[in-house]
Amino acid sequence: xxxxxxxxxxxxxxxxxxxxxxxxxxxxxxxxxxxxxxxxxxxxxxxxxxxxxxxxxxxxxxxxxxxxxxxxxxxxxxxxxxxxxxxxxxxxxxxxxxxxxxxxxxxxxxxxxxxxxxxxxxxxxxxxxxxxxxxxxxxxxxxxxxxxxxxxxxxxxxxxxxxxxxxxxxxxxxxxxxxxxxxxxxxxxxxxxxxxxxxxxxxxxxxxxxxxxxxxxxxxxxxxxxxxxxxxxxxxxxxxxxxxxxxxxx
Amino acid sequence: xxxxxxxxxxxxxxxxxxxxxxxxxxxxxxxxxxxxxxxxxxxxxxxxxxxxxxxxxxxxxxxxxxxxxxxxxxxxxxxxxxxxxxxxxxxxxxxxxxxxxxxxxxxxxxxxxxxxxxxxxxxxxxxxxxxxxxxxxxxxxxxxxxxxxxxxxxxxxxxxxxxxxxxxxxxxxxxxxxxxxxxxxxxxxxxxxxxxxxxxxxxxxxxxxxxxxxxxxxxxxxxxxxxxxxxxxxxxxxxxxxxxxxxxxxxxxxxxxxxxxxxxxxxxxxxxxxxxxxxxxxxxxxxxxxxxxxxxxxxxxxxxxxxxxxxxxxxxxxxxxxxxxxxxxxxxxxxxxxxxxxxxxxxxxxxxxxxxxxxxxxxxxxxxxxxxxxxxxxxxxxxxxxxxxxxxxxxxxxxxxxxxxxxxxxxxxxxxxxxxxxxxxxxxxxxxxxxxxxxxxxxxxxxxxxxxxxxxxxxxxxxxxxxx
Numbered sequence: 001x002x003x004x005x006x007x008x009x010x011x012x013x014x015x016x017x018x019x020x021x022x023x024x025x026x027x028x029x030x031x032x033x034x035x036x037x038x039x040x041x042x043x044x045x046x047x048x049x050x051x052x053x054x055x056x057x058x059x060x061x062x063x064x065x066x067x068x069x070x071x072x073x074x075x076x077x078x079x080x081x082x083x084x085x086x087x088x089x090x091x092x093x094x095x096x097x098x099x100x101x102x103x104x105x106x107x108x109x110x111x112x113x114x115x116x117x118x119x120x121x122x123x124x125x126x127x128x129x130x131x132x133x134x135x136x137x138x139x140x141x142x143x144x145x146x147x148x149x150x151x152x153x154x155x156x157x158x159x160x161x162x163x164x165x166x167x168x169x170x171x172x173x174x175x176x177x178x179x180x181x182x183x184x185x186x187x188x189x190x191x192x193x194x195x196x197x198x199x200x201x202x203x204x205x206x207x208x209x210x211x212x213x214x215x216x217x218x219x220x221x222x223x224x225x226x227x228x229x230x231x232x233x234x235x236x237x238x239x240x241x242x243x244x245x246x247x248x249x250x
Numbered sequence: 251x252x253x254x255x256x257x258x259x260x261x262x263x264x265x266x267x268x269x270x271x272x273x274x275x276x277x278x279x280x281x282x283x284x285x286x287x288x289x290x291x292x293x294x295x296x297x298x299x300x301x302x303x304x305x306x307x308x309x310x311x312x313x314x315x316x317x318x319x320x321x322x323x324x325x326x327x328x329x330x331x332x333x334x335x336x337x338x339x340x341x342x343x344x345x346x347x348x349x350x351x352x353x354x355x356x357x358x359x360x361x362x363x364x365x366x367x368x369x370x371x372x373x374x375x376x377x378x379x380x381x382x383x384x385x386x387x388x389x390x391x392x393x394x395x396x397x398x399x400x401x402x403x404x405x406x407x408x409x410x411x412x413x414x415x416x417x418x419x420x421x422x423x424x425x426x427x428x429x430x431x432x433x434x435x436x437x438x439x440x441x442x443x444x445x446x447x448x449x450x451x452x453x454x455x456x457x458x459x460x461x462x463x464x465x466x467x468x469x470x471x472x473x474x475x476x477x478x479x480x481x482x483x484x485x486x487x488x489x490x491x492x493x494x495x496x497x498x499x500x501x502x503x504x505x506x507x508x509x510x511x512x513x514x515x516x517x518x519x520x521x522x523x524x525x526x527x528x529x530x531x532x533x534x535x536x537x538x539x540x541x542x543x544x545x546x547x548x549x550x551x552x553x554x555x556x557x558x559x560x561x562x563x564x565x566x567x568x569x570x571x572x573x574x575x576x577x578x579x580x581x582x583x584x585x586x587x588x589x590x591x592x593x594x595x596x597x598x599x600x601x602x603x604x605x606x607x608x609x610x611x612x613x614x615x616x617x618x619x620x621x622x623x624x625x626x627x628x629x630x631x632x633x634x635x636x637x638x639x640x641x642x643x644x645x646x647x648x649x650x651x652x653x654x655x656x657x658x659x660x661x662x663x664x665x666x667x668x669x670x671x672x673x674x675x676x677x678x679x680x681x682x683x684x685x686x687x688x689x690x691x692x693x694x695x696x697x698x699x700x701x702x703x704x705x706x707x708x709x710x711x712x713x714x715x716x717x718x
Contacts, residue, residue, distance in 0.1 A: 136334045136544055144552040149420060150542050154553030155652035155662050161553060205334065212351065213358055213536035221421060223653045225537050226559025229369035233527055237300050237374065240523040244516050245293030
């Protein structure tokens, strides 16, 4: 009986989740979604919103949101699949979260944003053609300064360069060509598509590196190592001292 | 009955051993003395021994590493099994360290144990030093012992830094670049000093690597070992300090357990504990996975590069000092790196070296001090020590602020400003709170004694005169 109830609950849950406010009848068309979720910041037909009440938005973006005229399907797909958009607060850095839209809605929005102008399409990377070793070199040269050499993320002036565990190959290819937030945009003259495949192969590899040496404590070097040295080794050894040094009462 | 028999047997062992050595070396008086040396009996006296045994492990694992490591900057290409490095140009030093980790039998175990031991070595020296400071064990006649210990700490920091740098992975190179710029920042002499050490502008000449290597595997270990021998000799010559435990312990008389049969097994047990902890860590927990960092090439870097923990306080200081260059016209007299990277550690170590002298001046006690204070018995010393510790500790924490930001999302800039305030506030708070706490402890002890006495009198017993 209880099991039946649980089953019924489990079946009911997804429909409950998709019945979120705002994703109602109009949710079918890209235009409708855009009007509801994006228009306030990106303006009619992606013309952008420069607002006097928000003289400075994110970084160099003046106003609520930049124009989307020629960003194309590539940028739209990246910002939507990573959950960066819709942004809640234009003063905050977009973060990787679960998108409130489902696949069909994202496709509709991407198509709609792409229709604003002549932007690049969604890329199709081929990491299987890439070389992990070349990828490491390129990643160290172009990306490690922000994302850390094993792609564990790090601090850059006032922002997080996020860890890349969650990024899919397509998102990586997009990010490199878009340059979200304060990440630079890399042209094909700087990083060719073939090189990009190697970078993606490396990032995919770095999610589960061929590793040795036991429990990898974060793969970011000395900070967690220092914690282990103090909280495990030093504590254990002080414990040994206390036990061994216990007084003998004659 | 049983005990008496046991100790009779044991003294036969001693006598046999002493005779064996004496007949061959004439050292019976010395050996006898050593075996009868009395160790005071409190666990905190063992912290220094942990440092000693960690050093032994460091030397042991280090020797193993020298069999395989090649300290050369000659360029080579990796052709081993590890895919992400295949075809990379790198120094022979780095390649040999990677091969040491992947190919040499027990190589990675030894490398990791060596590195963990280095981290724990400095940690145990710090703990030992805290014990010595807060109990006043540095006072005459042990001030010389204290100076030797402190100097070993300086050498240990340098030794660790060199070990970290020798491998020539990405983090090594970045660490050396920071070290170079800090040395360059010393006013007037910095540039010449840096050129002297590196042989040429960064990354320096090939000779620099052999200099680092000789220093790391020969000069500094020998220096530390020599100081260690002197340190131990002085400890034994002037005897251990001890807490004032009962009426039997006085400035003149040591109470405790003799080396043999009481103390030696304990000490041996401690050695095995240290070895066990270090080798367990070395085998089970990854440290400095150089194959993931990749080789260093000039001007390359990774986000979040950090030194080992014992230099973290310097990174913290470099971050906290506001951008402050002292310039005369176009000439930068004191670059920013000087304040945090050079002046700050100089100041801290100067203070630490001055401790015995300052203590004498403050207390006016110039005599011998063989009995330890409990921290509460010297409220000012304890409070000032807590303040100094809090100061360095805050700056140390600031060194990890970027990681705290990435992991917990606390704004980096906000953190820096909080730390800049805490650097002044926390030591002061530590000073006041610690002093209060010591005084409160003293007071409650006094009250407790009075109550005990009153209760005893009420029960009609004779007043107890035992004075702690």
